[in-house]
Amino acid sequence: MATVTGSAGPATESTPVALPRRGGPSVMTLRQDRWWIQPLVTFSILFAFVVYVTWAGFQNRNYYVGVAGHPYLISPLYSPCIAHSCVSGSTIRGFHLSWWSFSPALLILIIPGGFRVTCYYYRRSYYRAFWWSPPSCAVQDHHSKYTGETRFPLILQNTHRYFFYLAFLVNIILTYDAIVAFTSPGGNFVVSIGTLVLVVNAALLWLYTLSCHACRHLCGGHVRKFSDHPIRQRLWKITTPLNARHMQFAWASLIVVALTDVYVRLVASGAISDVKLF
Numbered sequence: 001m002a003t004v005t006g007s008a009g010p011a012t013e014s015t016p017v018a019l020p021r022r023g024g025p026s027v028m029t030l031r032q033d034r035w036w037i038q039p040l041v042t043f044s045i046l047f048a049f050v051v052y053v054t055w056a057g058f059q060n061r062n063y064y065v066g067v068a069g070h071p072y073l074i075s076p077l078y079s080p081c082i083a084h085s086c087v088s089g090s091t092i093r094g095f096h097l098s099w100w101s102f103s104p105a106l107l108i109l110i111i112p113g114g115f116r117v118t119c120y121y122y123r124r125s126y127y128r129a130f131w132w133s134p135p136s137c138a139v140q141d142h143h144s145k146y147t148g149e150t151r152f153p154l155i156l157q158n159t160h161r162y163f164f165y166l167a168f169l170v171n172i173i174l175t176y177d178a179i180v181a182f183t184s185p186g187g188n189f190v191v192s193i194g195t196l197v198l199v200v201n202a203a204l205l206w207l208y209t210l211s212c213h214a215c216r217h218l219c220g221g222h223v224r225k226f227s228d229h230p231i232r233q234r235l236w237k238i239t240t241p242l243n244a245r246h247m248q249f250a251w252a253s254l255i256v257v258a259l260t261d262v263y264v265r266l267v268a269s270g271a272i273s274d275v276k277l278f
C-alpha cells in the first residue's frame with residue numbers, strides 16, 4: 001500500500017507513512033488530480049439547498065394550492081401541515097397543534113432535516129466539504145486532532161436510526177399527499193404536472209429511505225442464519241441493491257424535494273397554472 005511520508009517527496013510503494021494532520025509539514029497533498037472538485041460541488045449544492053429550504057420554511061405562505069385550484073397539492077416542506085397557522089384545507093382531517101402558530105415547516109423539517117444531517121452518506125460528504133476533515137482521500141486533515149463521533153455534539157449522529165423511523169412515517173404522509181393529488185376540485189380523477197411532481201418526489205424519498213444503512217441493518221442485522229429468517233432475508237435482499245445506490249438517491253431526492261416546493265409555490269402564488277394532462 002502506498003502512503004505518504006511527512007516530506008514533500010514523492011510517495012513510493014515502499015514508503016509507508018501517514019499523511020500529517022494540520023500542524024505537520026506544510027504539504028497539503030501530493031495528489032496531482034482535481035481532488036477539490038468533489039468537495040466544492042458538494043459544498044455548493046448543500047449550501048444552496050440549506051439556504052433555499054430556510055427561506056422557504058420561513059415564508060409560511062404559498063405552500064398549498066387550495067380547493068379552488070388543485071386540492072391536495074401541498075409542498076413536501078409543509079406536509080403534514082400540523083400548525084395552528086395552517087391554511088384551510090391543508091391539514092389532514094383538520095388535525096393541528098394549537099400551541100404552534102409559527103410556520104409549520106419549522107416543525108416538520110426537524111424530521112427530514114435530522115434524517116439527512118445524521119445520514120451516513122451525508123456525514124461523509126459534509127465532513128469533507130464543510131469541515132475539511134479531511135477534504136478528500138490523501139489530503140491533509142484541516143484539524144489537529146480527531147475525536148470521532150464519541151463526544152457531544154457529534155455523538156448525536158447515533159440518533160440516525162430513530163430519525164429513520166420518523167422519516168418513514170413522513171414518507172407515508174407524503175405518499176398520501178401524492179395519491180390524493182389525483183383528485184380534481186370536482187372530486188374526479190385527474191393527472192396534472194403537479195400530481196406527477198408529488199409522485200416522483202414521494203418515490204425518490206422512498207428510495208432514499210429504503211436504501212438507508214439503518215434500514216438494511218433493520219432488515220438483515222443481528223441474524224446468524226438467514227435460513228431461520230426467510231422474511232428478513234427477503235427484505236435484506238431488496239434493500240441491499242438499493243443501499244448500493246444510496247448516494248444517488250440521496251442527491252436525487254434532495255434536489256427533487258426542493259424543486260417540488262418551487263413548483264407548488266409557483267402554482268399557489270398564481271405565477272403559473274398547474275397543467276392538467278388528462
Ligand code: FES
Pocket residue numbers: 115119120121122160164208209211212213214215246
Ligand atoms: S444512511 Fe443515509 S439515510 Fe440512513
